[in-house]
Structure formats: C-alpha cells, structure tokens
Amino acid sequence: MKEKQVVTPFRSVDHQHSTCLNSVLVTAEHYCQQRGLKLTPLRRRVLELVWKTHEPVKAYDILQTLQAEKKGAAPPTVYRALDFLQQQGFVHKLESMNAYVGCGAPGQHHTSQFLICHICGVVAELDDYDIGELIGSKADSLGFKVSQLTIEIKGVCGSCQAA
Amino acid sequence: MKEKQVVTPFRSVDHQHSTCLNSVLVTAEHYCQQRGLKLTPLRRRVLELVWKTHEPVKAYDILQTLQAEKKGAAPPTVYRALDFLQQQGFVHKLESMNAYVGCGAPGQHHTSQFLICHICGVVAELDDYDIGELIGSKADSLGFKVSQLTIEIKGVCGSCQAA
DNA sequence: CAGATAATGTTATATTATAACATAACATAG
C-alpha cells in the first residue's frame, strides 16, 4: 500500500493560518503569472475568502462579504470568480455541501478525497493513489471509463474525538 | 481482492424494465409491511417515478408529473416523499447532480458507489467492500472516524464506449 | 488608435430546498 498523500492536513495545534494563507496566495500569483492568467483583485479576494478558514465556505457568504466591502457585487461576481479558481485548481467544490474549499495542491493535477469533520467543520484533502487506483480498476472491470471522481467522507476528526 | 458487488448493474440489452420496476415496488411494500411503515400511494408513486428509468431524476421533474396527475402537489410533497424513501434506503441522492436514483438493494445496509455515464445518463450502483474498506483504513490512519461516504464516479459506460 | 478579447457590472430569473402552519387520515386507549 503506497503512502497516503495528504494534500491539506487537519491543522496542527500550532497552525499559523496567516502564513498558510499567504503561501496560498503567493503560489496562486506565481502560477498565474507563469501562464499569463489573470489573478485579478476580485479573484484574489475570493480566493482569500475561501481560504479564510479550513472549513467549507458558501458562495453567498462570500457574496455578503464582497457586498460589504464594495458596492455592486452580485451572484455572478462570486460564481465567476469561483469558476475561474476551480478551473485553475485553486479551489474545490464540495458537492455534498454546496460549498467551496481551498485546494492544498493548487495547479497540480490530482484527484481529491475530502475528509470533512462534522463537529468542527474542518476539511482535509487527500490525494491518495490507492483509492483512485482501486476505484479505477473496479470501474474498469465493469467496462466503465472514469473521467471524474467525487469522494467526500464525513465523520469526526482526531481532535474532535479526543475532545 | 474481494469480488465487487454490483447492486444495480448497467442494463443488459434485454432488460425488462417493467419487471424490474415491479420487483422494486413489491420489495418496498414488503419491507414496509414488515416494519409497520406506510408506503402510502404518494410515496409509492414517487418511488415509481424515481425508478421510471435507471437515470437520475430531478425532484422538480417528479413534481411536474405529480401536478399533472393531481392538483395540489407542491415542493414539500415531493421532498417529504423523497426523504422517507431515502430514510428507508429505497432511493439515493446523487449529490453531484442534485438528483435521485432508485436503490438496487433497498433496506439492506450498505455503502454505495455510483457509476454515472455522462453519455446515456444511466447509473450503476456498487456496494464494493474493498473500496469502503480501503477508504475506512486510510481515514483511520489519520485518526478520522468515517460516518458517511459520498462516492460518485462519472465517465462512460461500456455500451456508450462501444457506440 | 482600432478592433478584438476578457473581465466585470447589472438585471432578471431559473433551480433546488425548507419553514411554518393548517388540515386530514389513521391509530389506539378509554
């Protein structure tokens, strides 16, 4: 069994989120610069808001913040930015929650598995080779060709079990 | 590797859907009778409509049909029936599509993995031991206790690849 | 600069789902 790859871990007690967030933004800037993509102020701000915590964020919560900051934000404002960010792999949508989380491996092609703690709300992202592989092979044996995987795992994280 | 368990297969060319549907209804009736649950005409009708095909069905499409059949159906009519059917394990919700499919193993406790063909729309349901097991063990090694799994696999089914 | 393209603004509306309260159907104890 190959080692599981944790893309976004559950936070350690000493997690410095401002550092974490800053690194996300720098990476995104860099990624876009390299490819001639435009991480406009709006898109950058939405990315920041998604990454405000390690919990899933709702589109309309982002909208509310934008509206408070500046007149004229409407649903398309948010959804377009989210579309861009998803296309570049900076954020993921959690289908089972209609909510968005930042991606821990921006720009790196990967399949994701999300662990979602329903106590504290925190999301961890895995890119586990074995899981993708196993599902692929099972599908394959049924003659099914996989193009997209949605794997969302709800439960209770370690810290919340301890508490 | 244990054998994959296919709960709802992709249909064979000679699939007799009326028989399939009838069997689903009989099973549900029986299941409810045994437990003193009420498969009311409304719930039964919604179950029928979900199982009208092997493709995911949208709540508002069901609503439309109900409204055509009988005055007075409203969103809660449908959502309540769907809730009941989901609780009894007669239907599943596909989170990534906001749509509903009939369950191939009604009343039997299981985790599901859905294979969804984006060409023909047909959904197959698996209850694969290995997948659940692997995900459980990976989560476990991160100290995460799984309570609910959402696994939805999009791609192209065998027949559609052939065609 | 002109024209093209991309991004954002703006208004409206579609789609999905639930809240809240009223009524009806049904079960069962007295």
Added chain:
DNA sequence: CTATGTTATGTTATAATATAACATTATCTG
C-alpha cells in the same frame, strides 16, 4: 365509538443555490 395523539399531507411563502443574457469597462494586440 369517540376523544386524543400521531403521522401524513396540503398550502403558502420564502430561503438558498446558481445561471442567462446583455451592457459596460479594462486589457491586449496589431
């Protein structure tokens, strides 16, 4: 069999999520 509680359904309204369509602005490119 009837009062009472419970479950199911009816009804109205609204919340929550998302997109369509077209106008305007910014940016890029020749």
